[in-house]
Every structure is written in structure tokens, then in C-alpha cells.
Amino acid sequence: MPTAAAYRRLKQSIYDGSLRAGQKLVERELSRRLGVSRIPLRESLIRLEAEGLVRSIPYSSTFVEDLEPVDVLEIYSLRLALEPMATRLATMYGRPSLPGRLRRWSHKMAELCHQGKSRNIDQIDYVFHHAIVRASGHKRLLRAYESAHILIVGPKLKYAHLEDNSPGQIEEDHLKIVNLIEAGDADGAERAAYDHIAQSIIYLEKIFDQHTESASSGRRGGRSSAKNTATKKEHP
Amino acid sequence: MPTAAAYRRLKQSIYDGSLRAGQKLVERELSRRLGVSRIPLRESLIRLEAEGLVRSIPYSSTFVEDLEPVDVLEIYSLRLALEPMATRLATMYGRPSLPGRLRRWSHKMAELCHQGKSRNIDQIDYVFHHAIVRASGHKRLLRAYESAHILIVGPKLKYAHLEDNSPGQIEEDHLKIVNLIEAGDADGAERAAYDHIAQSIIYLEKIFDQHTESASSGRRGGRSSAKNTATKKEHP
DNA sequence: CGCGCCAAAATGGTATACCATTTTGGTTGG
């Protein structure tokens, strides 16, 4: 079990929630469980810390990063900054096979929705958007996008999906983006990507407000949830 | 010499060019030169790799990342995606003391320019922009901004500064941004930030074109230099 | 002379052992 494998397993465990948010990660124990020594485990943790998935306190311990609703909104507002440009670049410089692949993922996602398998929807949705960002050919934009850790949002929303009419809307948005990419309409595709993510943010805010007002009222998440959204009135 | 210090020294050495781009980093040698063992050195290198400053090839070696002109343009187009939103957020949620601090940095930069000390201009300019992004309160936006490694561009432009009328323009742009932040004009500040960076990109492209057409003509940097710029026709 | 193969050197990867610091729990004095 080399260091790369340990890193992947840890990352996956954080994504799927088997390493819960806030959990203390003891090096000796983890290394034993993964069958490696402390050195490769530490190197994995350092990499994860650089990516923002864990937080290390010197001579104390490292913990799985705990995401508040405001953090989820931060992640999505970062997408709002990155993905429109990525979509523009993908439209201008992406390979001709891109629209076909994107359509296949859209259909796959629609299938899973109709089968009620909402468990993997997040991941398919991520693959769709990730493919666009990759197709942009912008290495640093891709890096920033991947280090946003969009997939970590899934476990935070187990209580969501209350009104699952959204999959239809998502499917529609995705197809619109694909069509504009295929048509070479960079402006339109960029704007469609922006609108799509902005819509997701509105959806998330609704869920969080709904969830926090029914819970304890004085939590800090209340007003600040709207803070970092940075939703401009309109895009272009 | 703990690991944190080794990390900082390595990072600084890459920024200021004493570790040159493309240079091979041998672990035993570096660890001896820094007075630490290989373990903390390796952990520093891993962190630097996660940040994109070095590239590691398993069982071979790690190298200082080498930036082509197209990479510099990538960095700046990433700024184009991030800083306008950051400026908007800083305008909306930044502390009232922000404009004062920004003005001080602007004046400092103007001083250095008039003294001909163009060596440190990049760093002061970075402090100015970095302060805005920090003031946005958006942790992930700040992280993405810092991992763009803007300061690494400096050593790549030693041959630039051919027409140093730009400092005046930069000063003017900065003051315009500060005034709009102070006035609470989020839209205006966002757009001013966008225009400022877009102007820098045009400036860089001019330098690179000028430099590459005088050198070997068939290099891959030629056309692709305009690729990842993603300069929209206009911003909002 | 050159091509390929093998051995040795160089170099990154990992396990172990030990050090430094923090945390914890109990003991003692007030």
C-alpha cells in the first residue's frame, strides 16, 4: 500500500463521509488501519491539508475539515467565479467530441434520477461539470476547481432533496449549456453556466434557511449565509 | 530548523529565483543545505507540489516548475476570474479601514517607482491586490488566489519593463478601485478590478509577442498565447 | 565500432526508533 493509495483512500473516505467532519485523525491508528507506516500517512495528510480537506494543529492532531452551510455557499460561489470562464474556454477550444460526451452524462444522470437513485446524482453532476472545466485546457483553472472540493457537499445535504423537481431543471440547464457549446456560442454558454450555478445557490440558500430556522435560531449561520454568494444582479 | 521554516525558505527561494525554474531538487543535498533531515524536507516538497510550485516524478526527482509565457497568461486569466468577485465582496463586507490601508500601499508603490526601485514593485502590487482578496472574507477565494502564485511571475519578466510608463497607469487604476470601494459601489469596483487586470494581460501579451517574434518563430507559445486569456469583450 | 546487457551508484520511498510537546489524571498541600 504505497502513499498514493493511502492518499486516495483517505480522500475518498472524507468525500463519502466514512471519515466524519470534525473527526480526530490519529496518525498511528490510521496508519495501522491502512497498513502503512506513519511516514506515507503523514505525507498523505499533508497533501490533504494543502488541499483544505483536513486541518492540522501542531503537536495536537489533525481533524477532518468541518463544513458549515456558509462553507457550502463559499464553494458554490467559487464555482460561480470559475465555471463561466471555463465554459467559455471549452466552447472556444474544446475538442469536437465534447458535446457528445456531455450529452451522454446528461442522459445517464436523467436515468439515475428516474430510478430514484439520487445517491450518485451528485457524482454524475460533478463529472459533467468537471469535464467542461477540463476541456477548457486551463490547467490552473482546473486545479482551482478541483480544490474547491465540490463532492464534499453531498454528505452535508442528506436532509435535502425535499423537493426533487430540481433534477428536471438541472437536466434542462445542462442540455442548454451543451447546445450552446456545440453551437460555438461562447457568450451564451458562459452565461448559461453562470445562470445554472446561480440557480443552485438559490436552491441551497433556500434549503439552509429552511433548515436553520426550524433548528436553533441564534446560530451564526443565519444572516451570513447570504454573504459570500456574490450573486451579481446579472452576469454579462 | 523545523519543517515550517524549510518550507518557507524553499518557497521564497523559488519566488526570488535562487532556485531556478526547471532545476532538479535532490532531497539529500537540499536537506543537508537546509540543515534538516529528509523527512521534513520531503514534507515541504509535497506541500509545494500540492501548491503547484514543484513537480515530482516518482523515483526520479522533483523539479522547480518551469513557467512558459502561456503559464503566466494562465495565472493572470485566473486572476481575471477571481479578483473581480473578491473586489465586490470586499466592497460589500470589508472593514472601513480597508480603503485607508490600500491608499497607503498605493502611495508606497508610487514612491518606489519614482525612486526607480522597480525591483520590489511586484511585491507591493501583490500586497495591494492580496489585501483586497483577504478583505473579501471568502476563505476559498483567498486560497485559490494565493495558489495562483502571482509573485512567481516577477523573475520571468526581467527583460520586460521596457516602457515604464505603466506605473502611472497602475497607480491610477488602483486609486480608482479604492475610491469605488470606499464609495460602496460594488458594481463599479468589480468592473474596475476586471479592467485593471485585463489591461495587465494586454500588456503581458504585448511583451511576450515582442519577445517571441524576435526569437525562434515556430515555438508553440505563438498562437496559444492568446488562448487562455479569456478576455470577454466587456465585463458587465 | 556500436549495441546491449549487467552491475553499481544515485536517488526516491518506507519502516523503525527516538525526541519534543502536549494532554491527562492523580496526588498533595492549602
Added chain:
DNA sequence: CCAACCAAAATGGTATACCATTTTGGCGCG
């Protein structure tokens, strides 16, 4: 009974030694 302090356990940090893989250089065979 409480507080302060000290010792011991837990845990992260680092040095050393060794293993795995790659690279290199030279030797021999064609």
C-alpha cells in the same frame, strides 16, 4: 473540597537506516 503541580501517557515531529526503483557507466559480444 478545590486548586496547583508533577509525572506519565498520548501524540505529533524528526533523524537514521534500509528497501525499491531508476539511472548510469563500462564491459563484452557481435
